Amino acid sequence: MRANPSARPEQSQQSVTPTxxxxxxxxxxxxxxxxxxxxxxxxxxxxxxxxTSRAVAWIEQEVDDWIAARIAASRSANETE
Structure with missing residues (x-):
């Protein structure tokens, strides 16, 4: 089943920085x-x-933030058990 792309959370309108x-x-x-x-x-x-017309990429900080959120959710779920 394909997820609805519009269901994804809005990405912040971050400006591009040298980092x-x-x-x-x-x-x-x-x-x-x-x-x-x-x-x-x-x-x-x-x-x-x-x-490009044939290539995609991800903003590394957004991926890192997603990983951190998964870790935090896992830790808080373990504390309530």
Whole structure:
């Protein structure tokens, strides 16, 4: 079942800074441990950015923030058990 892209949370309208890093799918998969399918269908996962007509990338900080949120959610769930 394909997730509704409009159900994804809005990404902040962040400005590009010298420290903004775009990462390709291979690095996203390495950082998260998710499958390619999960990266594209997980509603809470950051959206990709089209960088050319055939290539996409993700803002590394958004991926890192998503990972941190998963860790925090896991830790708080463990505390309530």
């Amino acid at each position: 903004t890093t775009l990462i390709k799918l291979r690095r996203v998969l390495e950082k998260t441990g998710l499958s390619r399918t999960a990266v594209y269908t997980e509603p809470s996962f950051p959206r990709s950015i089209k960088i």
